[in-house]
Amino acid sequence: MNLFDLRNPFVALIVLGSLIILIYSSWGISAVLERSRQLDQFEQYRAYWRSQNLQNYSYVVEDGCMFGSTTSANVSSGKHNFITFENQSFGGNATIEDLFNEAEKAIKEAHQLDLRFNNQYGFPEAMRVDWSKDIIDDECSYEVTEFKQNEL
Incomplete structure (x- = not known):
C-alpha cells in the first residue's frame, strides 16, 4: 500500500x-498584515498631525451614525470653540483628536473601513465604517470639510 496514493479516499x-487549511490560514495572515499596515500608516499620519502643532484653525465635521450631525469649530491658541451643534454624536466636542481616536478604534475593530487622510495636514478627512458584517444600520461616516489654518 502506497501512503500517498491519491486514489485512496482517506489520503x-x-x-x-490540508489545502483548505492552508488557503484559510494565508487569508487570515493577510488580513492581520493588512490591519498592521493600516495601523502603521495611521500612526504616521497622527505623528505628522501632532508635529505641526497647529494652534489656530477652523473646520466643520459632518458625521452620520443613524442620525446626521454637523459641528463647526474654531480653534484659537489650541482651545476649541464650538460654533454650531446639530444632533451631536460626539456630544458637541468633535475635535480632530476625537476623529483620530475613532479611526484607530475602527482600524482595530471594524469589519470594513474606508479611511482617507488630508494630504496637507494629515488628519482623518473622510471615514466610512461598517462596524459589523452581521448588523444592519451600524455603518458610520465622518467627513471634515472647510478646514483652514487661521491667522492671528
Missing part, C-alpha cells in the same frame, strides 16, 4: 483538508 481527504 485524498487529508490532502484536500
Whole structure:
C-alpha cells in the first residue's frame, strides 16, 4: 500500500483538508498584515498631525451614525470653540483628536473601513465604517470639510 496514493479516499481527504487549511490560514495572515499596515500608516499620519502643532484653525465635521450631525469649530491658541451643534454624536466636542481616536478604534475593530487622510495636514478627512458584517444600520461616516489654518 502506497501512503500517498491519491486514489485512496482517506489520503485524498487529508490532502484536500490540508489545502483548505492552508488557503484559510494565508487569508487570515493577510488580513492581520493588512490591519498592521493600516495601523502603521495611521500612526504616521497622527505623528505628522501632532508635529505641526497647529494652534489656530477652523473646520466643520459632518458625521452620520443613524442620525446626521454637523459641528463647526474654531480653534484659537489650541482651545476649541464650538460654533454650531446639530444632533451631536460626539456630544458637541468633535475635535480632530476625537476623529483620530475613532479611526484607530475602527482600524482595530471594524469589519470594513474606508479611511482617507488630508494630504496637507494629515488628519482623518473622510471615514466610512461598517462596524459589523452581521448588523444592519451600524455603518458610520465622518467627513471634515472647510478646514483652514487661521491667522492671528
